[in-house]
Amino acid sequence: MTCKKCQQTNEKAHSFNTIGKMSNGTTIIFTCTTDAYTDDDSVNNFQYYKSHFDAIKGNWIWVVDCRDFNTPLSFETGKLIVKYLLQNHKDRLKGFYLFNPSIFFNAFLQLCYPFFPQSSRAKIHTYSDSILELIADLQRIGMPSKDGHALMLKFVKHS
Numbered sequence: 790m791t792c793k794k795c796q797q798t799n800e801k802a803h804s805f806n807t808i809g810k811m812s813n814g815t816t817i818i819f820t821c822t823t824d825a826y827t828d829d830d831s832v833n834n835f836q837y838y839k840s841h842f843d844a845i846k847g848n849w850i851w852v853v854d855c856r857d858f859n860t861p862l863s864f865e866t867g868k869l870i871v872k873y874l875l876q877n878h879k880d881r882l883k884g885f886y887l888f889n890p891s892i893f894f895n896a897f898l899q900l901c902y903p904f905f906p907q908s909s910r911a912k913i914h915t916y917s918d919s920i921l922e923l924i925a926d927l928q929r930i931g932m933p934s935k936d937g938h939a940l941m942l943k944f945v946k947h948s
């Protein structure tokens with residue numbers, strides 16, 4: 790259990806799903822923006838995410854299906870999330886795997902890039918249409934097949 794909103798909704802509010810672990814112990818988290826609850830206040834939204842980030846132990850990677858990242862509110866919330874992750878999870882967040890980035894999301898990423906150190910830029914991977922490619926990349930760096938399968942099911946659910 791992590792943030793209050795998710796405690797009320799059986800962990801579904803923010804679509805912050807633990808998929809499994811890589812062979813080196815890194816936790817794989819999956820979020821689909823379509824499922825994530827949004828308050829109409831970006832600071833509230835950010836606080837919910839922060840509760841989730843703070844509950845993660847050790848290294849992690851974040852797989853995000855970005856299809857619904859397309860409003861000024863997601864933009865504002867995204868800025869707060871990026872700032873927090875850069876300040877507090879720069880070393881532990883080992884990869885950021887983005888599927889289905891909208892034009893809006895790509896614009897957001899372009900604006901953020903100048904603030905990212907080179908080491909952080911290298912951790913960002915985007916995939917426009919191939920879930921299989923994303924999953925194959927994760928398996929190459931140590932994701933077990935069963936976790937790859939779980940991730941696949943999550944993506945299929947939304948396609």
Ligand SMILES: [Zn+2]
Pocket residue numbers: 791792793794795796802803805837838841
């Ligand atoms: Zn939550």
